[in-house]
Amino acid sequence: xxxxxxxxxxxxxxxxxxxxxxxxxxxxxxxxxxxxxxxxxxxxxxxxxxxxxxxxxxxxxxxxxxxxxxxxxxxxxxxxxxxxxxxxxxxxxxxxxxxxxxxxxxxxxxxxxxxxxxxxxxxxxxxxxxxxxxxxxxxxxxxxxxxxxxxxxxxxxxxxxxxxxxxxxxxxxxxxxxxxxxxxxxxxxxxxxxxxxxxxxxxxxxxxxxxxxxxxxxxxxxxxxxxxxxxxxxxxxxxxxxxxxxxxxxxxxxxxxxxx
Amino acid sequence: xxxxxxxxxxxxxxxxxxxxxxxxxxxxxxxxxxxxxxxxxxxxxxxxxxxxxxxxxxxxxxxxxxxxxxxxxxxxxxxxxxxxxxxxxxxxxxxxxxxxxxxxxxxxxxxxxxxxxxxxxxxxxxxxxxxxxxxxxxxxxxxxxxxxxxxxxxxxxxxxxxxxxxx
Numbered sequence: 001x002x003x004x005x006x007x008x009x010x011x012x013x014x015x016x017x018x019x020x021x022x023x024x025x026x027x028x029x030x031x032x033x034x035x036x037x038x039x040x041x042x043x044x045x046x047x048x049x050x051x052x053x054x055x056x057x058x059x060x061x062x063x064x065x066x067x068x069x070x071x072x073x074x075x076x077x078x079x080x081x082x083x084x085x086x087x088x089x090x091x092x093x094x095x096x097x098x099x100x101x102x103x104x105x106x107x108x109x110x111x112x113x114x115x116x117x118x119x120x121x122x123x124x125x126x127x128x129x130x131x132x133x134x135x136x137x138x139x140x141x142x143x144x145x146x147x148x149x150x151x152x153x154x155x156x157x158x159x160x161x162x163x164x165x166x167x168x169x170x171x172x173x174x175x176x177x178x179x180x181x182x183x184x185x186x187x188x189x190x191x192x193x194x195x196x197x198x199x200x201x202x203x204x205x206x207x208x209x210x211x212x213x214x215x216x217x218x219x220x221x222x223x224x225x226x227x228x229x230x231x232x233x234x235x236x237x238x239x240x241x242x243x244x245x246x247x248x249x250x251x252x253x254x255x256x257x258x259x260x
Numbered sequence: 261x262x263x264x265x266x267x268x269x270x271x272x273x274x275x276x277x278x279x280x281x282x283x284x285x286x287x288x289x290x291x292x293x294x295x296x297x298x299x300x301x302x303x304x305x306x307x308x309x310x311x312x313x314x315x316x317x318x319x320x321x322x323x324x325x326x327x328x329x330x331x332x333x334x335x336x337x338x339x340x341x342x343x344x345x346x347x348x349x350x351x352x353x354x355x356x357x358x359x360x361x362x363x364x365x366x367x368x369x370x371x372x373x374x375x376x377x378x379x380x381x382x383x384x385x386x387x388x389x390x391x392x393x394x395x396x397x398x399x400x401x402x403x404x405x406x407x408x409x410x411x412x413x414x415x416x417x418x419x420x421x422x423x424x425x426x427x
Contacts, residue, residue, distance in 0.1 A: 008413065009410065009413055012409060012412055012413050013409060016387060016394065016412075039358070040355070043357075043358045043361060044416060045358070046358035046362045047361050047416055047420055047423075049362060050361060050362060050369050050423070051369065051388040054366050054369060054370065054389075055366060056279070056283065057279075057282060057286045057287065057295075057389075058279045058282065058283070059278045059279050059281070059282035059299065060296075063282070063296050063299060064275075064278055067278070067299060067300055067303045068275070071304075074304065074307060075264075075266070075267040075270075075307070213271040213275070214271075216270075216274070217275065218275070234275070234278075235276075236276035237276055238276075
């Protein structure tokens with residue numbers, strides 16, 4: 001392999017951040033001295049830019065739900081060879097089975113602690129919202145539309161911060177049933193994903209945020225002293241935590257008088 | 261037997277990574293329905309594996325499973341997709357200007373990626389889309405790091421040449 005080709009391979013390693021500090025320094029010096037190499041570098045950066053701006057290929061919500069339903073089923077039964085065969089037939093047409101499996105989980109939850117039941121209700125409301133294509137009862141990115149709509153349905157005032165600047169635009173709201181009581185749920189968007197935030201009566205959540213995973217979905221519960229919240233999403237747990245931090249920050253900034 | 265531990269680990273590790281699994285499967289198979297099947301297979305393999313192990317770096321681990329499941333799927337469904345050997349590819353096609361590459365549209369880029377032979381495509385996708393390190397790619401594809409580097413260089417050269425040839 002010639003020295004030039006060697007240098008070209010190292011250039012890829014440089015672009016990919018795979019060179020150590022000394023190697024990167026050498027490459028920077030070589031780039032400054034060699035216009036042909038510098039042109040190749042530009043080309044690689046252009047290619048990287050084009051590849052990074054390809055639209056994301058996110059998993060469709062229906063696929064996600066089907067996978068989680070199947071995992072729930074696999075976790076309950078020990079996988080005999082027969083199950084191995086039948087699962088190969090668990091094709092696209094098996095959404096009904098997925099729904100049945102989800103219903104089974106809901107049934108089991110009756111025997112759990114009440115707050116667990118509520119959390120599960122809300123996770124399932126989020127799942128249903130994703131699959132149905134109607135994730136909210138009122139679609140609006142304007143909190144001055146969403147809040148009055150909720151106020152007309154539910155006695156408690158709802159806090160609906162504007163987080164669009166931080167990458168979580170408001171998409172709408174819906175009424176979920178938490179246990180036996182209606183509860184306002186705000187729906188925020190994150191890329192192709194949704195974040196559901198439900199406001200609950202005091203007593204459901206600890207003061208400091210507590211994270212958990214329920215039926216495969218990351219959830220976070222927290223309280224601002226007056227109100228309790230539960231957030232659920234299919235974004236990564238770390239991203240959900242970032243969302244909750246923003247939400248709490250906005251809540252702290254809002255004066256009690258402005259909360260109406 | 262799928263234990264509670266396996267399920268807990270699964271819930272913790274896999275759901276946040278499903279988009280990554282799907283994207284890799286989608287780019288490797290080039291088909292949404294195939295990507296669905298692969299992702300499902302990956303979830304099941306992961307659940308079983310998690311009964312006995314807790315991976316140190318879950319993302320690289322799960323994407324290696326995805327790469328292998330995708331190739332197994334392709335071998336069964338479209339054996340000819342695997343027929344192209346990486347070594348038969350001519351190198352040193354003319355390289356276009358950076359500006360020409362930058363002007364390429366997403367659809368053209370996707371078509372150019374799909375046109376790459378699988379050994380080059382998988383390395384490029386694992387690096388650029390899945391954002392895996394050379395070491396992770398080498399382990400997932402079971403090839404030496406030197407091969408990762410040379411294939412990546414070829415994949416990029418071919419891609420650039422294709423995009424340049426569009427105008």
